[in-house]
Amino acid sequence: MSNTPTLKTERLILRRFTQEDIPAIFAIFSHREVNRFLPWFPVKTMDEAREFYRAHYVECYERPQGYFYAVCQKEDNVPVGYMGLGAREPYDLGYGLRREFWGRGIASEAGRALVKRLAQDGLPYVTATHDRNNSASGRVMEALGMTYRYSYREQWQPKNIPVVFRMCQLNLNGDWPTYMGYWEKYPEHFVEDLSIEN
Numbered sequence: 001m002s003n004t005p006t007l008k009t010e011r012l013i014l015r016r017f018t019q020e021d022i023p024a025i026f027a028i029f030s031h032r033e034v035n036r037f038l039p040w041f042p043v044k045t046m047d048e049a050r051e052f053y054r055a056h057y058v059e060c061y062e063r064p065q066g067y068f069y070a071v072c073q074k075e076d077n078v079p080v081g082y083m084g085l086g087a088r089e090p091y092d093l094g095y096g097l098r099r100e101f102w103g104r105g106i107a108s109e110a111g112r113a114l115v116k117r118l119a120q121d122g123l124p125y126v127t128a129t130h131d132r133n134n135s136a137s138g139r140v141m142e143a144l145g146m147t148y149r150y151s152y153r154e155q156w157q158p159k160n161i162p163v164v165f166r167m168c169q170l171n172l173n174g175d176w177p178t179y180m181g182y183w184e185k186y187p188e189h190f191v192e193d194l195s196i197e198n
Contacts, residue, residue, distance in 0.1 A: 003061060004068050007113045013077055014069040014110055017057045021070055024079040025049045027098055034099050037134045041158065063087070067118070071097070071110045083110050085118070085126065090179045093128040095140070102136065108143040115144055119172040126172060127179050129165040132192075138166065146170040149178045153188040166192070 007014040017025065026049035029035060035042040043049045060068040065087035070079035081097035093114075095107050118126055128146060130137035138148075146168035156163045167182055183189045 003064060003066050005117065007069070007117055008074070009109050009113045011074060012106065012110055012113070013072045013074055014083065014113060015072065015077075016061060016068070017053060017070045017079065017082075019053070021079050022046065022049050022053055024070070025053050028079065028081060028096065031099055034096060037131050037137065038096055039156070039159075060084075067114060069110070069114070071095075071106065081106065081110075083107070083114060085114065090127045090181055091118075091123055091125060093126050095137075105143075107140045111140060111144045115170065115172070122173055124171070124173050125169055125176045125179070127167060127169045129167050129182070132164045132166050138168075141168045144170060148192075148194055150183055150189060150191050152182045152186040152190075154182075154186055 004016050006016075023046070026043060026046055029038075029040065029043045029049065029052060032042055040052075043052055057068055060066055066085070067087075068084040069082060071081040071083055072079050080101045081095065083093070083095040085091060085093045093111070095111065097107055115126060126146070128137075128141050130141065132138075132151065147170070149167050149169050151164055151166050153162060153164050155161070165182070167179070169176075169178055
């Protein structure tokens with residue numbers, strides 16, 4: 001496993017964030033609606049965006065392993081979102097896009113490229129969680145071939161709000177059991193019947 005190798009798709013380039021991307025980072029992480037389901041409060045200034053870049057990307061790129069991407073359109077190579085996955089269990093996938101790029105299949109396209117690379121690099125599986133009120137994120141997980149395993153309620157920090165998360169998993173190399181870390185950590189956990197929503 002390497003650290004954030006550049007990936008390309010038909011429409012996208014997935015690459016490391018750089019210092020020059022701070023205005024794009026501000027555009028992604030300052031929008032209130034975009035950040036509604038993200039684990040951070042929206043950044044309010046360019047200085048906060050600069051600090052976010054240092055804390056979330058510079059430090060990650062100093063590690064020997066991991067995947068922490070700027071999702072860019074090929075036409076201008078400007079980040080319109082992010083996608084990331086840590087190098088340790090539970091191999092949790094996270095992503096987000098600027099509001100004006102929702103509904104174009106960009107997250108799914110970027111995710112398929114990353115999942116392909118993860119399989120090549122020998123990762124056993126990938127997980128992802130989404131707020132059950134965020135059905136769009138759940139559809140991205142479905143498009144990547146991930147399947148729902150269970151739900152749990154967490155007092156989400158730093159926002160300090162109760163959230164029911166749905167945990168999904170895709171096995172990449174071998175028949176791996178469901179990752180049960182969240183189930184074991186959070187006392188309120190259960191399996192939902194998602195067929196009643198379809």
